[in-house]
Amino acid sequence: MYVLKELSSHIYAYLVLLVVLGVHAAAFLYWADTRFEQQLLILLLTISYFIWGVLAHVKTAQITRHVVLEYLGIATLGGLLLLLLTF
Amino acid sequence: MQLFETIAHLFHPRRSNNHRARLLHPDSIFSLLLIVVGFGLAIHNLNLVSKDLGSILGYASDIQVGQVVTLTNAERTKGGLGTVQLNETLSSAARAKAADMFEKQYWAHVSTTGKQPWDFMKEAGYSFSAAGENLARDFSTTPEMISAWMGSPTHRANIMNGTYTEIGVAVVNGNLEGIDTTLVVQMFGKPPGAKPAVTAEASETVVTQVATKARTTETATVAPAAVVPTKVRPTPTPTILVFGETPVQVPAGSPSVLSDISVTVGSLYPEQISPLDIMKPVFLSILLMIILTLAYDAHMFERKNTFRVVGRNLAHILYLAVIAGIIVVFTSGVIK
Numbered sequence: 001m002y003v004l005k006e007l008s009s010h011i012y013a014y015l016v017l018l019v020v021l022g023v024h025a026a027a028f029l030y031w032a033d034t035r036f037e038q039q040l041l042i043l044l045l046t047i048s049y050f051i052w053g054v055l056a057h058v059k060t061a062q063i064t065r066h067v068v069l070e071y072l073g074i075a076t077l078g079g080l081l082l083l084l085l086t087f
Numbered sequence: 088m089q090l091f092e093t094i095a096h097l098f099h100p101r102r103s104n105n106h107r108a109r110l111l112h113p114d115s116i117f118s119l120l121l122i123v124v125g126f127g128l129a130i131h132n133l134n135l136v137s138k139d140l141g142s143i144l145g146y147a148s149d150i151q152v153g154q155v156v157t158l159t160n161a162e163r164t165k166g167g168l169g170t171v172q173l174n175e176t177l178s179s180a181a182r183a184k185a186a187d188m189f190e191k192q193y194w195a196h197v198s199t200t201g202k203q204p205w206d207f208m209k210e211a212g213y214s215f216s217a218a219g220e221n222l223a224r225d226f227s228t229t230p231e232m233i234s235a236w237m238g239s240p241t242h243r244a245n246i247m248n249g250t251y252t253e254i255g256v257a258v259v260n261g262n263l264e265g266i267d268t269t270l271v272v273q274m275f276g277k278p279p280g281a282k283p284a285v286t287a288e289a290s291e292t293v294v295t296q297v298a299t300k301a302r303t304t305e306t307a308t309v310a311p312a313a314v315v316p317t318k319v320r321p322t323p324t325p326t327i328l329v330f331g332e333t334p335v336q337v338p339a340g341s342p343s344v345l346s347d348i349s350v351t352v353g354s355l356y357p358e359q360i361s362p363l364d365i366m367k368p369v370f371l372s373i374l375l376m377i378i379l380t381l382a383y384d385a386h387m388f389e390r391k392n393t394f395r396v397v398g399r400n401l402a403h404i405l406y407l408a409v410i411a412g413i414i415v416v417f418t419s420g421v422i423k
Contacts (some may be wrong), residue, residue: 006401017402024208028413033235044406047407053398062396066113070398073116077377078410080120081370084127085363085417 013056020048033084042086046079098380100387107397108384110377119373126369130362148185150271152178152256154229159246159254159273162237168249169283171275180204180211181272184220185259192264194423196220208276213255215276219245222423223271224263227363231418250283251275367414374411378404399406 007014024045031037053071057063100106108114152173160170177238184207191199204220221242226232236242245251255274263270279284385400 002385003401005389006385010399012407014402017283017405021405025409025413029416032418033239049234053402056399056402064396067396067398069113070111070116073113074377074398074403074406077116077120077123078374078407080123080127081374082410082413082417084123085366085370085414087127087131 008064010056010060013052013059017049019053020045020052024048026044039083042079042082045082046075049078050075098383100384100391106391106393107394108380111384112395118218123370123373127366130365149227150229150232150258150269152258155233155256155258155271155273156234156254158229162233162246165413166247168247169252171251171254174213174253174255174276175214176211177208177274177276178254178257179255180207180213181255181257181274182259183207183211185257185261185270185272188261188270189259189261194222194224194263196222196423204274207343208274214278215274216279216281217250217277219248219251219275221245221273221275223273224423225229225247225266226269226271227418236273245273245275248275250277252281252283363417367417370414371411372406374414378407378411382409 024041028038028041050071053075054063054068056068065067091196097109098109104112110119141154156171156173163170184204187198187202187207193199197203205215205218208215208218213311223232223236226235233246236246244266253276255272255276257270257272259270259272261268261270381400381404388395388400
């Protein structure tokens with residue numbers, strides 16, 4: 001099973017990711033009525049995910065330019081979708 | 088056949104896409120980014136264009152003065168407080184405040200010239216011994232807005248203040264700092280000598296009277312400012328502001344002159360669709376497509392049991408799922 005195999009191979013990395021995502025989601029909902037804070041959180045979430053991705057791959061020595069660009073693209077896409085809603 | 092090949096190339100890991108769905112390659116993701124940016128700009132520009140074309144698209148708000156009063160009183164009644172009565176003079180002060188915000192382009196309790204909420208009340212000819220103000224913008228429904236106010240301790244304190252006996256409400260559409268929006272100004276007051284509405288006296292009759300009065304207010308044209316009737320347009324992103332958490336004691340007996348505010352605000356639109364209602368499903372569809380592609384790619388990769396160095400699909404799925412969850416619960420509306 002892909003999910004279990006992946007989780008057990010990188011359990012700590014995924015725990016960190018889940019905490020980061022959970023905290024951001026909770027903070028976003030907490031500041032539901034204040035756009036500025038939400039936009040800052042989106043920026044922080046985007047950067048956090050990108051850094052997490054790069055570090056997770058550096059740790060396993062599987063880092064390439066392609067991987068960095070992939071994390072940059074996915075992180076930016078997610079952040080951009082949220083950001084567009086707040087304007 | 089060509090279409091099938093293209094689809095397979097985009098979504099199915101195989102030799103032609105280096106065993107990774109083409110959609111997940113960085114260049115495809117960046118192309119998608121450009122499309123999303125273009126789409127976002129198009130939605131906003133379409134809204135601007137619609138002003139001249141007569142409304143193709145815009146912001147939709149269903150906030151009504153009567154509802155604001157009724158729901159405010161419902162909250163007060165729940166808290167064991169007496170209801171507040173809609174006061175037309177206080178409402179005209181609220182409309183003047185909203186018009187002033189559009190005219191001077193600010194979003195605050197104190198105007199750019201230092202004018203306080205009480206000044207609008209006095210100019211409207213409303214005498215009071217205590218007063219407060221709540222502001223909201225970009226909400227699409229009244230319950231949503233009241234709930235945001237109730238969720239904020241300072242706004243809640245105004246709504247649940249037993250000192251107040253009267254309320255004035257203005258719901259006005261216009262363009263604030265380049266954004267088409269609906270401003271809601273809620274003013275509370277206690278005329279000099281009036282008994283505080285501390286005891287619960289929420290009789291059906293009072294509520295009905297308030298609602299009836301409110302409906303009259305909605306249709307009344309007061310100033311050139313756009314007084315929002317029922318379903319007009321407005322609103323992209325919401326906010327709230329409070330003023331007068333501690334009721335301000337002001338000497339009674341101000342001159343009884345109605346303000347004559349003349350403001351050019353954005354024109355009124357008939358019923359329109361909120362950009363949020365368009366963007367949400369489109370963005371969710373994009374996310375769903377990528378999440379499904381990632382899941383399928385991971386599944387195929389596992390079946391083939393090959394080696395490749397790419398980003399972690401599970402991590403991407405978790406990240407995008409959180410983004411999708413936030414989009415689902417995202418509501419427009421801001422308070423002050």
